[in-house]
Amino acid sequence: MDTNGTHIVSLERLLAVWNEWEIRMLVLTSLALQVFLLFFAGIRKRNVSAVLSLLLWLAYLLADSIAIYALGYLSQARVPKGVDAQSFMLTHRIQALWAPFLLLHLGGQDTITAFSIEDNELWKRHLLSLLSQVALAAYVFSKSRPGADILAPSLLMFLSGIVKYGERTWALKCASMDNLRSSMVTTPDPGPNYAKFMEEYRFTREAGLQAEIVIEQERRADVIAAVDIAEESVPYTTVITDAGRFFVIFRRLFVNLILSFQERTRSQATFLRLTPEQEYKIIEIELSLMYDTLHSKAAVIHTWYGRLFRCLTLLSTSTACLLFNVLDKGKYQSYNRIDVCITNMLFGGALCLEAYAIGVMIISYWTYAALQGCNCQSLSNLVFRSIKYFRPQSRPKWSNLMAQHNFISFCVLDKPTMFAKALSLLGLKRHWDSWLYIRHVQVSPELKILVFRELKDKTVSIVDAESYRKFSNHRGQWALQCKGYYKELGWSVEVEFDESILLWHIATDLCFHSDDLKDDIKIAQYVEISRAVSNYMLFLLVARPFMLTAGIGQIRYGDTCAEAKNFFERGMNVVTQPDDKAAARMLLDVNAEIAPKDVKGDRSKSVLFDACRLAKSLLELQPHRRWRVIRVVWVEMLCYAASKCRSNFHAKQLSSGGELLTIVWFLMAHLGVGEQYRIEAGHARAKLIIEKN
Known part of the structure; x- marks a missing residue:
């Protein structure tokens, strides 16, 4: 065969x-x-x-x-x-x-x-x-x-x-x-006819008449007293309607277009009267609509x-x-x-x-928004019942997760193995670290409420264009000044932003591992929020540097990691394979009376022992005061990062489950905090007053 x-x-x-x-x-x-x-x-x-x-x-x-x-x-x-x-x-x-x-x-x-x-x-x-x-x-x-x-x-x-x-x-x-930008640009507005007005003024004067120009500024809405507004819960139908109405306005932020002070006032009037939960729900729906615009056929089929x-x-x-x-x-x-x-x-x-x-x-x-606009009440009610069943108000419209990366845990666990060296040679080490050392946690309702309360407090202090721009540039200064610790701790927030993140992240962890707060529920909640935001901001620094202000964050992080690993390896003689708590104790035991830069120079950008100095200053405070300060500083850093991130990077993250930074950015815009509002006044109304002799 x-x-x-x-x-x-x-x-x-x-x-x-x-x-x-x-x-x-x-x-x-x-x-x-x-x-x-x-x-x-x-x-x-x-x-x-x-x-x-x-x-x-x-x-x-x-x-x-x-x-x-x-x-x-x-x-x-x-x-x-x-x-x-x-x-x-x-x-x-x-x-x-x-x-x-x-x-x-x-x-x-x-x-x-x-x-x-x-x-x-x-x-x-x-x-x-x-x-x-x-x-x-x-x-x-x-x-x-x-x-x-x-x-x-x-x-x-x-x-x-x-x-x-x-x-x-x-x-x-x-x-x-x-x-997108072309479709959102408003009709060109030449304003009042200046040449014609001045020509009438000249002819009047030449005719020998007494003429005077009186300028009446457009009446601006009074600053809303946020503290006097009672929060109220509204029906889900109102939430969807408001989201559709504001989406038409605030989608302009994604293409770097400005908003007027009238739009700011209208947004504030709505948002300051709602509960925080419903405010975030409006923002979630708006961002969901923006995702549909960018990644689906929604802009065509609707x-x-x-x-x-x-x-x-x-x-x-x-x-x-x-x-x-x-x-x-x-x-x-x-x-x-x-x-x-x-x-x-x-x-x-x-x-x-x-x-x-x-x-x-x-x-x-x-579809619901379109039916509402057409006054088709019976059809809109039917669509709303379907939305309420398939997309209930309680279900998040984004992942509702925030990534977490911890510096001390990474430095303790990351070892120079042959596998790690091979990944480094292939250029895959960073991706491996992202998979191995980055996790996700739920964004707690307490954190959302805290962010809203802090922004609401700033809204009360905003009286003009200069003040809301000033508040958007604070990245810890305002929080420290309000708590009365700027003199002692202000140096840590006046450095470059990536350096501030690293300093406060390490200091937060060192304070956490030094405190025993199991019996104090309120402080434990402060600690949980502080660490969640701290780990999230470090994640942005390491894995999403494009969402932060330009700097040398990754270089600084790499140098700090290298110094920490060397320090922990030297301490292995005393403690075999230290855990996070033991590693934190080892760092706090170092005498850091003299600034590290004065001893080491500026060749390495490591901030490891500068963070130890910051942690020791924080540990001198009472636990309740300490964690209140840490918490509000982190919230202010989060808001600063959100306002400074470029709009196209916010848009980019919509297809990856969404980003807490984008939610905070939109919340700031709705509350009138940020640099989105550039039209500070409307048309001046000039009147020509002619007096007869």
Whole structure:
């Protein structure tokens, strides 16, 4: 028996089976990817899972690649050797019907058009792809010489595919930063006619009349006395309505456009009267709407023409399915049954995806806001009941998590192993550390309320444009001055911001490991909030440096880590493998009377023992006072970082579960604290007063 010959025959048979099933597997895989993207893409705005993000990224890239490859495969189909030409043409004819389905898949799902905000800037590339792929699909279809039984369903599916692909391209264009900014820029306002007014003034004076120009400034709303406003809880309908109303205004922050003092006053009037929980809920909905604008088809489908196109694609797909299955049943004898079955799967998948997408579109905040604007009370009530069931008020609209990275824990646990050295050589050490040493915790309601109270206190002190800009530049100074410790501790917040973060982070940990506060519940809550914000700010410094002000934070962090590891290794003779508490005690035992810079010079940017000096100063205070100071300093640093982070980086984090920093940034804007309000006065009303002699 010829074993080699048997193997060759088996290989040829396997290759023939693969050639027969290749296009079938491609179109089914394309459909499966669309199902996955539809159901899971929207989850990422409230999920920080790196695994989910990786899977969505792969699905997003593969979905287009596989669909384009499948279209190319269909265009290259030729009659294989030994295959009946008529049989092949029948097979190719029904498989050519899959070309418009691939166009439909290239149009993507409503829940995701762009994986990252940078994808929106490539809308011109997608427009070129739209033209080329439509032409290729038309070529595939014409090459198959379709019969009357295939022609009508194919044309209807071509209509659906072109509309869906066009929707995606238009959504990408609308979400690009240039187009977003252009759509939000207000109508040019030349102001009062100065030349005409001065000409009238000159003519009046030349006529010998006594004329005087009186300037009446536009009346500004009085500063809201935040302390006198009673907080009240409002219905969920009001929360959604306010979120939709403010979203139209405050989305301008993402494209670096300014707001007026009238908009500040209106926002304050609403936010200072609500409970903190509902204020944060409004912000969550606003940011959810912004995510939809940047990463989905929301900006297109929630328009009159978008809804019309959605009805058109559903109707054309349903009609095509009906024509294919009901009006001509002879195809089951003419065509390969497997191909007919796959075609029906494509029809079923397209209809199910379309129906699900329409359902999601109906029970959205966009639809509710549109119905409210049209005064369709009965329909808006029905939509609201659906929203209340599927998107209850209690469910966060973002991950509601904050990342945590601890300096002492990292330095104690991170060892120079061979594996770590190999990762460093490959440039993967930072990613490994992020996975191993960074965790996430819930953002506690107590922290949210504390941030709001601190910002509300600042709002009371704001009386003019200069004061709200001044408060946004404080990063611990105001807190220390209010508590009366600026003279002793002010040096720690007057250095560069990244240095302040490192100093206060290490000092907070040293104070934590020195105190035994299990019996004092109130101080324990202060400690929990302080450490959570401290670890979060260090995470930003290490893993999200682009969200902080420019500096040498990573260099300073690396030098401080190196000094800490050397110090702990030297102490290993006394304590074997110290835990965090023992490591903190070792640091506090060091005599730091003289400034480290005076001893070591400035070659290393380490702040390890400067932090020890700060911790010892804090430990001289009573525990209750100490943790109140630490807590408010961290909250002020958090607010400072939020106000200084560039808007495009805030936008970038919306697709990664959201960021606490972005929530605080939007809260500051709504409360009128920050640098977003540049229009400080309206039009001056000049009057020409003419006195008759």
